[in-house]
Amino acid sequence: MTEAPIYLYNSLTKHKDPLIKHEQPIGMYVCGPTVYNRPHIGNARSVVVYDVLYRVLCHVYGKNGIIYVRNITDVDDKINEAAIQRHCSIQQLTHEVTQQFHEDVAALGCVSPNHEPRATEHIAEIIAMVERLIASGHAYESDQHVLFDVTAPATDHWHYGMLSGRAVEDQEAGARIAVESYKRNPGDFVLWKPADAQDDPSSRFDSPWGVGRPGWHIECSAMSTKYLGVNFDIHGGGADLKFPHHENEIAQSCCANPHSHYARMWVHNGFLTVNGEKMSKSLGNFITVKDLLDKNVAGEAIRFALLSAHYAKPLDWNDKLLDDSIKQLDKLYARIKNVPQSDVPEPAVLEALCHDLNMPKAMAALHQCHDTQLQASGALLGIIQNYEQWEKYRIFRADESKKITAQSTLSHEEIEGYIAQRKVAKAERNWAEADRIRALCEAHGVILMDAADGSVTYSVT
Ligand SMILES: [Zn+2]
Numbered sequence: 001m002t003e004a005p006i007y008l009y010n011s012l013t014k015h016k017d018p019l020i021k022h023e024q025p026i027g028m029y030v031c032g033p034t035v036y037n038r039p040h041i042g043n044a045r046s047v048v049v050y051d052v053l054y055r056v057l058c059h060v061y062g063k064n065g066i067i068y069v070r071n072i073t074d075v076d077d078k079i080n081e082a083a084i085q086r087h088c089s090i091q092q093l094t095h096e097v098t099q100q101f102h103e104d105v106a107a108l109g110c111v112s113p114n115h116e117p118r119a120t121e122h123i124a125e126i127i128a129m130v131e132r133l134i135a136s137g138h139a140y141e142s143d144q145h146v147l148f149d150v151t152a153p154a155t156d157h158w159h160y161g162m163l164s165g166r167a168v169e170d171q172e173a174g175a176r177i178a179v180e181s182y183k184r185n186p187g188d189f190v191l192w193k194p195a196d197a198q199d200d201p202s203s204r205f206d207s208p209w210g211v212g213r214p215g216w217h218i219e220c221s222a223m224s225t226k227y228l229g230v231n232f233d234i235h236g237g238g239a240d241l242k243f244p245h246h247e248n249e250i251a252q253s254c255c256a257n258p259h260s261h262y263a264r265m266w267v268h269n270g271f272l273t274v275n276g277e278k279m280s281k282s283l284g285n286f287i288t289v290k291d292l293l294d295k296n297v298a299g300e301a302i303r304f305a306l307l308s309a310h311y312a313k314p315l316d317w318n319d320k321l322l323d324d325s326i327k328q329l330d331k332l333y334a335r336i337k338n339v340p341q342s343d344v345p346e347p348a349v350l351e352a353l354c355h356d357l358n359m360p361k362a363m364a365a366l367h368q369c370h371d372t373q374l375q376a377s378g379a380l381l382g383i384i385q386n387y388e389q390w391e392k393y394r395i396f397r398a399d400e401s402k403k404i405t406a407q408s409t410l411s412h413e414e415i416e417g418y419i420a421q422r423k424v425a426k427a428e429r430n431w432a433e434a435d436r437i438r439a440l441c442e443a444h445g446v447i448l449m450d451a452a453d454g455s456v457t458y459s460v461t
Pocket of ligand 1: 031032245
């Protein structure tokens, strides 16, 4: 265990602050996924960034020196809408997507947090926090809703806008859409909202204010407090969560626990674009982790690419970035091929990581370090994990055009027929059908492999 001071850019103080070690374990809460669709690479960037931070903290303070909590938001309007669109129950949807999330982030080498609380399993804690906010005059009930009053008086450690710098008046002046009649102020946000009679039963919860469901922000306040206490060290998430999500989390937590300051450090990772554009389904540039894994891109290579820029800066995803990452990892793997295992990382790599997770500097140091320290440094970053898996991946790439003809209950013609059918399904964006064909082939021991140029090969297991 090495003692090294860790500095992180704190969005609250707008400085690189040293992480002060407290007697109790360091608590880190990171906003996790809302489980309504498969994680895209922008979601993955956030998970990978905090995974590296967790690994660095574990390296410096020991595994018992930190408690890492990442939640699952499994009740949300977006989930209700997605379940209706997919004609399935909310439970079916959230279980399926949670499993997909776990599979995808595991493929990227992310370790599991110590706690992964689900919002639906913490309704009692959420209701208790809302009740405290009503009792202290920070929240009010109106037309079956409970709302946080952003004009409520400041507390010892809190005033509204302290994270984002947005003043309450700015929101009033900027409100272009009609304000809901049940709100006292345009910036007031929902702590609890009523459910519709036709809503899926698993998104309907009894409360003192009628049957309903919690707002998104209060979920994170209640779950972080339950596992880390009213004051803890690090709160992380994407830059897009700073306002309103994190601003509102601070408001709720500081007002429900009047003398608390909630999280000391707020860490935000930057946006991810694809070929210079915002990723969106309508632009057709939406890339999921699964899309890449299905093309036999190794998880380590995706992870390496996601870590190529400083975490707080924007990252542009493109084919060149991925190709360069594969080439660099190839070189690193070739260097450590016959090197004995080591668990001592290069000091320069660790130092760069401890200084606000300076990934570009850490990567530069990685290329310069001795082979034994390269292995340990790569392991610290989680990019060199499974040598055998990487070798297998290299063989896949080298033999892309070769068809392996082992025994299968399907003939070569049948397999080619399925590949053609799946191509049609994919062209029609019928992903369910494409997945069905893939699963059908797998059931017969045939693994379909999508190459980057759109061609498909297969191997028989
Ligand atoms: Zn959150």
